[in-house]
Amino acid sequence: MLENRKYVIIGVFCLMALTYLARLFYLQVLDDTYSLGASKNSIKRVIEIPYRGQIYDRNNQLLVYNTPVYDLYVTPKKVNISDTTAFCRLMDITRSDFDSIMGLAQNYSAVKPSLFMRQLSKEDFARIQDALVDYQGFEPVISSMRTYPAHTMANALGYVSEISKKQLDNQDIPYYRQGDYIGHNGLEEQYEEQLRGKRGVKFVMQNVRGVNKGPWKNGEFDTLAVAGDNLITGIDVDVQQYADSLMKNKVGAVLAIEPATGEILVSVSAPTYDPNLLSSRYFSKNYRALIKNPYKPLINRPVMASYRPGSTFKLIQALIAQQQGSLLPSTVYGHAGSPMRCHCRGGNNLRGAVQNSCNPYFYYVFRKFLYFNGEHNTFKASAIGLRQWHDMAEKFGIGARLGVDLPSELKGNLPTPEYYDKAYRGALRWKFSNVYSLSIGEGELLISPLKLVNLAATIANRGWYITPHYIKGLGKVGVGVPEEYKVRHETGIDYKYYLPVIDGMRGAVANGTVTPLANIAGIDLCGKTGTSQNAKYGHKFDHSIFIGFAPMNNPKIAVAVFVENAGWGGKAAASVAALVAERYLKRKTEAKKLDEIVKASNYLPPANSLLTPKKPSPAKKDTTQKDPKPVQPKPLMTAIQPKAVTATVGMGGN
Structure with missing residues (x-):
């Protein structure tokens, strides 16, 4: 019995010894964890930046691609320049710039390379390449720069530049480092995560002074960078560039969408700029110039x-009033008793x-819409009716953000009874x-071009819309499109009520308020004009507005x-749209004659008139509004980053 215990004890000790030996073998031979930890002082982890995804239009034409460029790095300890003036002349920099850059590099490390000059083009690098042989300590590293071959759509595309300190601090999951590039504004920002790709990592050996000694373990632990996804948009670049040419010497916006899908075909913000200006080592200089431009090209007006x-808002009034039952297509109203002026003879049906x-x-x-609820108290009737009006108009996407795939959409304003209760300091006081003035799209209504093109698409579809969006696919068409850009939004207006409105819109182009030249044969354009009053607040002319779709049946745009x-x-607006x-x-x-007229038109106000907005002149009374407004209208705002670019209010015209 005692003999058996001895063997059991010996067996337990042998088993424990084998376990320890196996663990030691794993830690010392198989597992590299401790090896990596011990090598921290001699192994450098280098992040590999992937190529950013390219951006295409709907016809597979490039809107944005990556151009190889060179970043020039300097190792201060190796630098030996006999003629600094000649070197600065070669690099096209000043002596003070040279001293500043070298000072920063020296402070970082005398023996480690740091950035000397970013984004040298192939031509610039070719010019200095041979001469660099004579200047030790300078090393070129290939990089890439965003290039915009179509020279269009700068505001919608956005740009890529160095990440800001605020963005670094606000990261939910640490990813970017100081000096990294990131998408700003437009699609570059909206689809940053998809476009940026996935980073790679490589480990390199370095000596105690930080000098590179080659890959560690022949790159066994390196991971390759994965290029970003290509973004395919719904933009038609041929039509986009043509629309740009029509808006030359004009301030405003042009938007076009495909009604059936909600895909944005054209997105013009005028005046615009060449997006390549913000994709070079002269970014800061060019950005400052754009900020100072009095026409504010950095504002994405759409x-x-x-x-x-x-008057474009009259379309919504006609639709919701029919649905409510307070308006029939055969209803006729004249001009008698109305405080509003009009250019037509009156006695119209819908x-x-x-x-x-x-x-x-x-x-x-x-x-009639507001008082249709049967309430005899005019104050209560107005509040009840306006609530119904607001709720029905809201279903057209008015008064809220539509959800377009851009980071800068503003919601505008669709006033509620509470809005006027506050403005008039209490309920039952208005x-x-x-x-x-809301009846003709004036007063406190504020709408972006995006919402009005969506209204045109909604009427073209006879009662529904898909949220307007730029994306058509990631990598290939139809892949990666967010689900919210596939959902139909119903307005709650019956199909039959759209028909008389569409008839009227076709009549407006063929025989109504649209200039005859804009009734182009073969496109069957339906539309509605609008004139947003601006002149009485110090500006010479009102704003020209048009929305429409074509053809009348089975609309494509x-x-x-x-x-x-x-x-x-x-x-002006109807001609561009046509x-x-x-x-x-x-x-x-x-339509060559119309094309010639539009391109020759210049509606740019003098630049100096935009620097200090003129005040309203009290000399001339506006007879279209007899009651006080709770919110005073403002002239065109000229700040570079306003909450809104607000056009002034007055009588809605044709």
């Missing part, structure tokens, strides 16, 4: 500007009122006579155009 929609943009007609439509300070909506629709549908421009 989604950031807010305008009074003017089709004629849309065609001729009759202000008194929609004044009466709005009044009524229809205080808010009737919806368009919205804003041309600031261009006057009548049926001329030419854009023709170019998209026919793939060519046949």
